[in-house]
Amino acid sequence: MNRITRLFAEKQTNILNVYFTAGYPYLNSTGTIIAALDKAGVDLVEVGMPYSDPLADGPTIQESGQVALKNGMQLSLLFDQIAEVRKTVEVPLVLMGYFNQVMQFGERKFLEKCKEVGVDGLILPDLPIYEYEHFYKDWFEDLDLGISFLISPQSGTERIRKIDELTRGFIYMVADAAVTGATGGITEIQLAYFQRIRGMDLKQPRLIGFGITDSAAFQTVSAYASGGIIGSAFIRLLGGLSEAALPEAIDHWVKSIRG
């Protein structure tokens, strides 16, 4: 069974999904970070494929991507790193990136490679659901790979129902009208949106991300969905750490988020 499917079958609350950019802070720290997150008890790891023009990302993730690319990160290396860490780690892995990266690799080849190395799902914010449904859906089903589509506070009911139908794994609920990394507490308006979506009784589980920076925010979003996604705040932690210091710092940080 797909590891994401299994996760949500076994656990419905307080799911912690942590995002980081592959190749950041060091070219070969990808496996170390995944293993440390797994050991610390993170439920899902989202690995960012660094991209030159990440439209949906804020400054923190943009900068981590620039560093990773400068470090020499490439997709072929990332797949090798994942294959290696997969030998010892069972945590579900989701790759996040932009559709052009998949297109240039070759869509079918990319998905097969994901399957081969043990990636469980994809998040491609700029792949429209129309294109997915008409050109790629069958491949995801064949290969039993997950795909998470985003919904935002502006998404209409009909659109959300459609996304619920097409999503495989979990829906990525964007907490706020924002690119990643925006900060500030969770507002009444956001809570009303969380409540509205919770009331829709969707088939797919939901994780809430964008702007979740600390334990309090994680607890709040976990009350309205299966859990939360933390990216920029984790990347800020990684910056400046030596490779040797990563595991302990990550363990400490995950505990602080779990509270």
Place this chain on the structure above:
Amino acid sequence: MTTLSFPITVDEQGYYGEFGGAFIPEMLYPNVRELKENYLQIMAQPAFQDTFNKLLKDFVGRPTPLYLAERLSAQYKAQIFLKREDLNHTGAHKINNTIGQILVAKALGKTRIIAETGAGQHGVATATVCALMDMPCVIYMGEVDIARQAPNVARMRMLGAEVRPATSGSKTLKDATNEAIRDWINNPTDTHYIIGSVVGPHPYPDMVARFQSVISEETCWQLQEVTGSPDPDLVIACVGGGSNAAGSYYHYLDKPQVRLIAVEAAGHGVDSGESAATSVLGSKGIIHGSRTLLMQTPDGQIIEPYSISAGLDYPGIGPLHAHLIQTGRAEAVSITDQEAMDAAFHLSRTEGIIPALETAHAFAALDKLTFNPDDVIVINLSGRGDKDLATYIEFLDQF
């Protein structure tokens, strides 16, 4: 405003052949859908057309002349007509589009405007219509471009716009566009994004092409009056994103006897590693929400382009042009910095017109093309060179 139907149409999903579409994050979907579902209907309203046409006439100064450049014609043994978009208010074709889009934004009830700019012409044209319509305006501009197009930065500020530097990547047009898109994601309800070229997600390429189509619409009747036929043998335009080219080709798209020439910036040379000649160096991919030709690495990372001309310093081209070039309907020519510089000084001294650096590329193409004696050639003189004086002054000694 044009009443003709679009001779090469986008399909329901926004594709010209295999190029186009709307590859945008879900957060932008409601905005883009709102625009897609309304733009044609808004543009068709008589009140809209009336206001648009009045503003083009009385505020912008249209129709722009179609000028027979006699000395240039004698030199190249052809009849060379210059479509004088440089004489528009604010100095380039860009304002045809910003007038149209600000009226669309108003019709959609938007209260805040954002835009990207490269050379600053689109930024100035946007700041101008925002002043006219009393709307707050934020312009994103790469740091490199802020430095090389200083007069336009000052103009935008004088017009009341806020100019925000884009500091990522190559700090040029591509990066300014990224920042504008991020701003739109963060401000989804009150803001309209006035894209400055025939790029971006559907319906932008089609909408901008329609607003710019006034160029070829006028060219048709102006040529008819002088030569007895609306059709030239060639239309030449520079291509950054491709809006002045789309506008000057528009009514000729379905007339295969009219050759369409797309002039790209080769920078230091197509093979120099410092170039913006997308149709030669590019491959199929996605940039700014559109599937088109772009310069990229095998891993799909977008390559930072280079051109001396800020308005052509872009690693993609609009999907319409990708389609026209791929199908052979348009011919691409690439022009280096030096060739453009030569052409700028030559035009200045032959015809008394100082062109924008972008536009100078179109004139340099005359030396690369073969045509028959007495062919009728229309060159779209997309903008004037005031903004580029600092760069031209550096080259004065050479000429």
